[in-house]
Amino acid sequence: MEPARLGSHLVVHLNRLKENFEALKKRYKENNILFMVKADGYGHGIIEIVKYAFNDLGVREFGVATLGEAITLRRHLSSLPFEIYVFSDLQFFQPELSELYLEYRLIPVISHNDDLDVVLNNPKFSNLPLCLKFNTGMNRLGLSLEKSEEIIKSLKAVNRCKIFHLMSHLANASMPMSTNKRNIGQKEKFKELKEQFISAGIELERTSLANSGALEQESCKEETHIRPGLMLFGATSMAPQHVDKSWWQGKIIxxxxxxxxxxxxxxxxxxxxxxxxxxxxxxxxxxxxxxxxxxxxxxxxxxxxxxxxxxxxxxxxxxxxxxxxxxxxxxxxxxxxxxxxxxxxxxxxxxxxxxxxxxxxxxxxxxxxxxxxxxxxx
Ligand SMILES: Cc1ncc(COP(=O)(O)O)c(C=O)c1O
CATH class of the missing domain: 2.40.37.10 (Lyase, Ornithine Decarboxylase; Chain A, domain 1)
Structure with a gap:
């Protein structure tokens, strides 16, 4: 017997991940999946999860929280051509670290004006995919909506008229998408933001807003991408009093x-x-x-x-x-x-x-x- 099986262990049933993935795909046929695998693939082991999702599920985009997670993932699976988005701890504070995004082909999710300045004002980043995340109400990280005009100007000033991925994040996705005021407000603000960019002549290649809670309610289909994490591992993220709003019957993997x-x-x-x-x-x-x-x-x-x-x-x-x-x-x-x-x-x-x-x-x-x-x- 494998020594690991002798004592306590976590069995991860990869076929259940596949079933969950297929159930989600059935409802979101037109959307691309950016699979969130932060925190070691939600504790299941990021390398094995990503390898399986790439080879058996056809996933090509993954999201992690930190630059360290991203580099580890790239180094372990260097032969697999998938995209890695780094969502929060970008480490742009240290100029030499920002170069690692080029070396390891990583996509920084820019959520702060200082980081945007680094990317726009340094010619070495001129080919880096521009991924911008705005704060529509989560109030954590995110570019300010009040500064959107200014941001459009600074993009135009350096001739960057295409955003690779425009995103925002929902604060209350575990609550009803159709009646919760914050959810309604965030969706509305994101819609206005997209319109503002488009009418300013900025092309939006990809957009995304939804995490598991919103997806469990079949919301946000109008975006090119969805960003599920927890649901693919089987659990619901709906608040207990709202589980009846969810169609999700995920299997704990x-x-x-x-x-x-x-x-x-x-x-x-x-x-x-x-x-x-x-x-x-x-x-x-x-x-x-x-x-x-x-x-x-x-x-x-x-x-x-x-x-x-x-x-x-x-x-x-x-x-x-x-x-x-x-x-x-x-x-x-x-x-x-x-x-x-x-x-x-x-x-x-x-x-x-x-x-x-x-x-x-x-x-x-x-x-x-x-x-x-x-x-x-x-
Ligand atoms: C920006 C962003 N998108 C998507 C997700 C995925 O969330 P969930 O696991 O609720 O699907 C997270 C989770 O941390 C996130 O921070």
């Missing part, structure tokens, strides 16, 4: 699997682990081989985990390598058995995120490198 290290019966009040947490009731405790050293944070205290369909509760402080799960007395659970923290069931996955006060985004991303990712095609 991963399973987090570990082993039962010990099983013993307890009485109510028995002290458990660091801090001697009193056991809330009598039952059978299973010690499983994952802890905060693996990314199972202390916020898992109180969360529900299942074994062969029987619900147990994390009942004591999570340790670095182990977690206590309390089951009803006599539950069929044995030392050495496999134990799943999540098994691909979407409802269970979303519920676990809620109970651990995290977002579905965080559950996989927070897993540390101690948990090997194992790729499988079923």
């Amino acid at each position: 991963s399973e987090l699997k570990t082993k039962v290290l010990n099983v013993f019966d307890v009485s109510k009040g028995d002290p458990l682990g660091y801090g001697s947490t009193p056991c809330p009731q009598a039952g059978t405790v299973a010690i499983i081989a994952l802890g905060y050293g693996d990314g199972i944070s202390t916020r898992f205290m109180g969360a529900t985990l299942y074994h062969k369909g029987v619900a147990g509760k994390v009942c004591a402080r999570v340790c670095m390598d182990m977690t206590y799960v309390l089951f009803p007395k006599g539950t069929d659970i044995k030392r050495g058995e496999n134990f799943w923290i999540w098994d691909g069931d979407s409802k269970m996955f979303m519920e676990l995120a809620r109970e651990t006060k995290t977002l579905p985004y965080e559950l996989v991303i927070q897993l540390t490198t101690r948990v090997p990712r194992i790729y499988q095609i079923d």
